[in-house]
Amino acid sequence: MSEKIISKFFDIEDSHTIEIYEKHGGYETIRKVLKQWTPEQIIEEVSNANLRGLGGAGFPAGRKWSFIPKDSPKPKYLVINADESEPGTFKDRYVIDHYTHGLFEGIMIASYAIGAHKAFIYIRGEYIRQTERLVEQIEAAYEKGYLGKGIFGSKFDLDLIVHRGAGAYICGEETALLESLEGKKGWPRMKPPFPAIEGAFHSPTIVNNVETLAYVPTIIKNGADSFANLGSERNGGLRLYSISGHVKNPGVYELPMGIPLREIIYEHAGGLENGNGIKAVIPGGSSSPILTPNEIDVNMDFDSLAAIGSMLGSAGIIVMDDSTCMVRALYVVTRFYHHESCGQCTPCREGTGWAEKVLKRILDGAGRPEDVDNLVEIADNIIGNTICPLGDAAALPIQSYVKKFREEFEYHVREGKCDVKGQ
Amino acid sequence: MPKITIDSTEIEVEKGTTVIQAAEQIGIDIPRYCYHPGLSIVGVCRICLVEIERMPKLQVACYTPVADGMVVHTNNEKVQQARRAVLEFLLINHPLDCPVCDQAGECWLQNFYMQHGLYDSKMVEDKVKKQKALPIGPNVMLDSERCILCTRCVRFCDEITETHELGIFNRGDHTELLPYPGQELDNKYSGNTIDICPVGALTDKDFRFRTRVWYLTETPSVCPGCSTGCNINVHHNDHRPYKAGGIRVSRLKPRYNPDVNQWWMCDEGRYGFTQVDADSRIVAPQKKTRGDWQLLSWQDAIDEIATKIKGILKKHGADAFGVILSPQMTNEGLFAAKRFFQETLEVENIDFEVVAREKGYADDFLMKADKNPNSEGAKKIGLSAVDNSGLEVAQMLADAKDNRLKALYICHHNLEKGFKKEEVKEALSKVDLVIFQGTNQNSTSNLANYCLPSASFVEKDGTFTNFAGRVQEIHKAVEPLGESKPDWTIFRNLSKRLGKSMPYFEAGDVFNALAEEVDAFKGLSYEKIGEHGVLLNGHRASTEKEMGALVA
Ligand SMILES: Cc1cc2nc3c(=O)[nH]c(=O)nc-3n(C[C@H](O)[C@H](O)[C@H](O)COP(=O)(O)O)c2cc1C
Ligand code: SF4
Ligand code: SF4
Ligand code: SF4
Numbered sequence: 001m002s003e004k005i006i007s008k009f010f011d012i013e014d015s016h017t018i019e020i021y022e023k024h025g026g027y028e029t030i031r032k033v034l035k036q037w038t039p040e041q042i043i044e045e046v047s048n049a050n051l052r053g054l055g056g057a058g059f060p061a062g063r064k065w066s067f068i069p070k071d072s073p074k075p076k077y078l079v080i081n082a083d084e085s086e087p088g089t090f091k092d093r094y095v096i097d098h099y100t101h102g103l104f105e106g107i108m109i110a111s112y113a114i115g116a117h118k119a120f121i122y123i124r125g126e127y128i129r130q131t132e133r134l135v136e137q138i139e140a141a142y143e144k145g146y147l148g149k150g151i152f153g154s155k156f157d158l159d160l161i162v163h164r165g166a167g168a169y170i171c172g173e174e175t176a177l178l179e180s181l182e183g184k185k186g187w188p189r190m191k192p193p194f195p196a197i198e199g200a201f202h203s204p205t206i207v208n209n210v211e212t213l214a215y216v217p218t219i220i221k222n223g224a225d226s227f228a229n230l231g232s233e234r235n236g237g238l239r240l241y242s243i244s245g246h247v248k249n250p251g252v253y254e255l256p257m258g259i260p261l262r263e264i265i266y267e268h269a270g271g272l273e274n275g276n277g278i279k280a281v282i283p284g285g286s287s288s289p290i291l292t293p294n295e296i297d298v299n300m301d302f303d304s305l306a307a308i309g310s311m312l313g314s315a316g317i318i319v320m321d322d323s324t325c326m327v328r329a330l331y332v333v334t335r336f337y338h339h340e341s342c343g344q345c346t347p348c349r350e351g352t353g354w355a356e357k358v359l360k361r362i363l364d365g366a367g368r369p370e371d372v373d374n375l376v377e378i379a380d381n382i383i384g385n386t387i388c389p390l391g392d393a394a395a396l397p398i399q400s401y402v403k404k405f406r407e408e409f410e411y412h413v414r415e416g417k418c419d420v421k422g423q
Numbered sequence: 424m425p426k427i428t429i430d431s432t433e434i435e436v437e438k439g440t441t442v443i444q445a446a447e448q449i450g451i452d453i454p455r456y457c458y459h460p461g462l463s464i465v466g467v468c469r470i471c472l473v474e475i476e477r478m479p480k481l482q483v484a485c486y487t488p489v490a491d492g493m494v495v496h497t498n499n500e501k502v503q504q505a506r507r508a509v510l511e512f513l514l515i516n517h518p519l520d521c522p523v524c525d526q527a528g529e530c531w532l533q534n535f536y537m538q539h540g541l542y543d544s545k546m547v548e549d550k551v552k553k554q555k556a557l558p559i560g561p562n563v564m565l566d567s568e569r570c571i572l573c574t575r576c577v578r579f580c581d582e583i584t585e586t587h588e589l590g591i592f593n594r595g596d597h598t599e600l601l602p603y604p605g606q607e608l609d610n611k612y613s614g615n616t617i618d619i620c621p622v623g624a625l626t627d628k629d630f631r632f633r634t635r636v637w638y639l640t641e642t643p644s645v646c647p648g649c650s651t652g653c654n655i656n657v658h659h660n661d662h663r664p665y666k667a668g669g670i671r672v673s674r675l676k677p678r679y680n681p682d683v684n685q686w687w688m689c690d691e692g693r694y695g696f697t698q699v700d701a702d703s704r705i706v707a708p709q710k711k712t713r714g715d716w717q718l719l720s721w722q723d724a725i726d727e728i729a730t731k732i733k734g735i736l737k738k739h740g741a742d743a744f745g746v747i748l749s750p751q752m753t754n755e756g757l758f759a760a761k762r763f764f765q766e767t768l769e770v771e772n773i774d775f776e777v778v779a780r781e782k783g784y785a786d787d788f789l790m791k792a793d794k795n796p797n798s799e800g801a802k803k804i805g806l807s808a809v810d811n812s813g814l815e816v817a818q819m820l821a822d823a824k825d826n827r828l829k830a831l832y833i834c835h836h837n838l839e840k841g842f843k844k845e846e847v848k849e850a851l852s853k854v855d856l857v858i859f860q861g862t863n864q865n866s867t868s869n870l871a872n873y874c875l876p877s878a879s880f881v882e883k884d885g886t887f888t889n890f891a892g893r894v895q896e897i898h899k900a901v902e903p904l905g906e907s908k909p910d911w912t913i914f915r916n917l918s919k920r921l922g923k924s925m926p927y928f929e930a931g932d933v934f935n936a937l938a939e940e941v942d943a944f945k946g947l948s949y950e951k952i953g954e955h956g957v958l959l960n961g962h963r964a965s966t967e968k969e970m971g972a973l974v975a
Contacts, residue, residue, distance in 0.1 A: 168594070170594075185590075185591070190464070190465070190466045190483075190486050338595045338596070339594065339595055340594065340595070341594060341595045341596075342594055342598075343572065343591065343593065343594045343595055343596070343597075343598025344465075344467050344572075344591075344598075345466075345467045345468070345469055346467070346468055346469045346470075346509050346512045346513055346571070346572075347469055347508065347509065347512055349512075349572070349595060349596055349598055350512035350513065350515055350516060350596055351512055352595060352596070353516070353551070353595055353596030354512075354515050354546065354548065354596075357548035357549070358548065361548065368547075370545070374545050377545075381504075381505070381508035381511075381512070384479075384480040384481065385469055385472060385480075385481060385505055385508070385509070386469070387466060387467065
């Protein structure tokens with residue numbers, strides 16, 4: 001059994017309480033940090049640990065923190081992205097449910113490192129139970145003096161606030177999230193300025209994913225090397241893989257960065273049901289370009305997936321067996337992105353809706369031969385031309401599904417029906 | 424200063440300049456929908472994408488600041504493809520109802536499609552249905568299907584008027600511009616949203632279907648609606664006047680002036696031109712005989728009036744003569760009046776100010792309480808009662824009531840705006856000779872013995888001086904209606920008949936004479952006023968400070 005950091009709490013009863021968390025060494029690190037560490041040392045340690053942003057983009061966490069201007073007179077903010085809405089991704093929920101105070105300890109250390117005295121958890125509106133858990137545990141932490149003025153008897157103040165989203169996927173994009181947090185419509189902002197310079201309320205802000213921050217206490221506690229060595233080159237540590245679809249044991253698995261995808265599917269998730277073959281795998285949330293069975297030996301780290309034209313993203317793995325209609329699968333994904341396009345910029349707003357209609361028409365048996373190329377052209381015209389990466393997120397699946405499963409699309413168009421068994 | 428190369432032209436620009444602005448400086452017009460120089464930059468429409476060397480993706484020219492050594496391509500293959508794609512995206516859900524759209528001819532979708540689009544449509548799907556012909560305020564109609572969601576109108580209401588009536592609702596291609604629930608687009612500047620809407624989504628209730636825009640001619644001018652003097656273009660229908668039932672002026676549009684109104688104007692000014700073609704216009708000289716108005720030729724009118732004036736002055740002296748000029752008149756009209764009354768007739772009772780009993784609306788943006796375009800001009804030319812140690816308007820009326828005033832020459836005013844109806848009526852009924860000179864009949868003109876028709880502000884050349892001392896030109900857009908003439912022409916003609924000629928043939932002659940004689944105008948010349956006006960002597964540039972509210 002390989003090492004576990006976060007997921008070992010998944011099976012401990014009441015692991016979300018302060019008592020149980022402390023029984024397992026919780027809150028020791030922050031106490032030490034407040035006494036012995038400088039913010040710079042923390043940033044350096046996290047950088048050396050090769051902790052990557054686990055929300056999707058994989059940006060090195062320590063480096064991001066170092067962008068906070070030292071001399072700015074403005075308040076600094078830490079914003080925790082708990083919007084978790086990318087289809088196929090459900091790991092942050094586990095963190096909140098079972099490693100609640102581990103997350104808080106990570107938030108405390110990060111806030112201390114960047115000089116923030118206020119942190120906001122922006123949580124997906126549908127996560128009602130998780131919101132309740134956060135609110136109740138934050139109250140408990142305040143009661144013990146772990147949050148508020150002079151936490152743990154130090155001179156460091158920190159307030160932690162939970163803010164619920166209202167059901168828009170786009171509010172997971174960090175700048176849309178900040179708009180929403182400020183009470184506005186969740187429309188992504190133009191960059192620059194990046195949030196580290198001008199984020200929430202015009203002030204320097206770090207936005208980090210729940211899971212990213214949850215690994216911070218362990219890094220500081222055990223040292224950068226020990227964490228880095230758990231993963232692969234430049235991709236430190238473990239991460240939580242969400243795996244779903246046609247596998248025997250869907251769920252969240254904490255495994256090293258860089259572990260082969262095949263191993264996750266067959267060894268950890270128990271392989272496919274009924275011994276079916278794999279048709280395709282989404283490696284990192286529904287926006288990542290799809291992989292074919294002969295690509296699943298790829299190592300699950302940011303760089304290896306990028307090298308084969310896909311992305312590790314949120315590590316939300318969706319396995320599709322050979323009964324899957326790829327036209328329908330693409331339709332479902334495209335419909336999602338169209339529904340969630342914030343509507344701000346032209347190519348994404350119009351292109352996603354157009355592609356959805358074309359796919360629907362193909363599924364309805366009214367496809368035309370030129371539709372297949374047209375779909376790719378729509379995607380080509382979206383990619384790189386939008387304000388935020390949702391446009392790309394919508395276009396990449398279109399490109400990759402059509403490229404890798406073109407015969408299926410052409411069959412649909414030609415015959416007006418699906419040739420996949422079981423459809 | 425950064426040096427950059429745009430389409431192989433090298434240019435040095437101020438730091439902070441954006442690529443779209445730098446390109447403008449060398450005459451390259453990068454297409455844009457959402458970008459407007461008077462509003463914040465949002466980069467949503469994506470039509471201004473350009474290629475910048477060493478950057479992997481195309482960049483929006485509106486938002487990208489120049490950097491030294493930048494090499495920009497605004498029209499290469501890749502850029503053209505992206506532009507075509509954006510246009511195609513914008514049009515897939517567009518209703519393509521140009522033949523019945525009021526914007527046709529001044530639509531940026533049509534224009535850019537002709538310049539950058541021209542692809543074969545691949546769209547065969549059903550279009551998204553949205554609301555059409557929805558009145559969203561007293562002046563504005565919305566056709567949501569035509570809206571390209573550039574958010575210009577939203578930003579105008581958020582940033583310029585700060586009234587926040589409009590919002591963007593829903594997501595994906597169901598995204599829609601609408602007023603917030605229970606709100607109307609009824610701010611005092613709502614018409615500007617129509618101007619800045621690049622397509623036919625927001626149209627003008629007043630102008631809608633009045634005429635096709637390609638029949639319109641535009642003439643630069645200045646709004647006479649208040650003392651701000653917003654720069655405007657008068658749009659008039661010279662080609663098919665019969666189509667509009669005699670309405671020659673179709674609409675007013677703001678004209679950019681960085682020192683006065685920037686890109687904007689108020690609704691009061693925008694829709695305030697109706698009296699130009701109204702039935703109330705005075706179209707010929709006329710006199711009242713036994714209660715009935717009778718038309719006269721100019722020749723007869725001038726003869727009769729000159730004779731009567733002479734008689735009264737001879738019998739009662741200049742003290743029995745009152746003159747009420749108007750800040751609605753141009754500097755030229757006022758100066759000619761000054762010369763006529765002061766020099767030719769040697770009258771001292773001259774005033775121009777009638778303080779309105781109802782205070783006009785004013786705000787800290789453009790609208791001023793003084794609803795006259797030339798009060799400052801009248802003051803500077805020296806036409807206040809104090810300047811001439813003569814009677815003020817109120818004293819003139821009091822003298823009239825006491826039978827001390829025998830002649831009253833009233834220009835443009837409706838005295839009821841400043842005095843009680845009965846007061847005016849009683850006073851004027853006791854004056855032997857009441858001459859009214861103006862564009863439109865009003866309750867004062869009805870009390871006169873003679874009415875002389877003045878050309879309206881769209882029918883003559885001339886200048887107004889705004890509250891900040893800026894002299895700005897108006898231009899003749901249409902011919903004077905009927906027999907009407909510019910005020911200065913009428914005074915010149917009367918003066919000549921009474922023995923003193925004025926060598927004025929054009930408004931410019933009057934202005935240049937004024938510039939020689941009146942200190943504040945010294946050194947100015949009509950030829951040098953220019954499209955944005957010039958400041959009177961002793962007035963500092965009003966820009967940033969006074970227009971502070973304008974600068975977003
Ligand atoms: C459309 C879109 C949706 C996103 N949704 C999430 C999300 O639900 N949770 C998240 O942590 N990051 C999400 N991200 C990534 C964030 O923008 C941001 O990169 C991340 O929160 C930064 O944290 P990290 O560096 O710790 O990963 C999303 C990005 C995009 C473009
Ligand atoms: S790419 Fe899509 S989601 Fe992102 S800003 Fe543009 S319209 Fe909104
Ligand atoms: S109505 Fe016009 S100005 Fe407003 S968002 Fe739509 S296209 Fe833009
Ligand atoms: S603010 Fe005054 S000058 Fe400007 S448009 Fe309105 S009325 Fe005319």
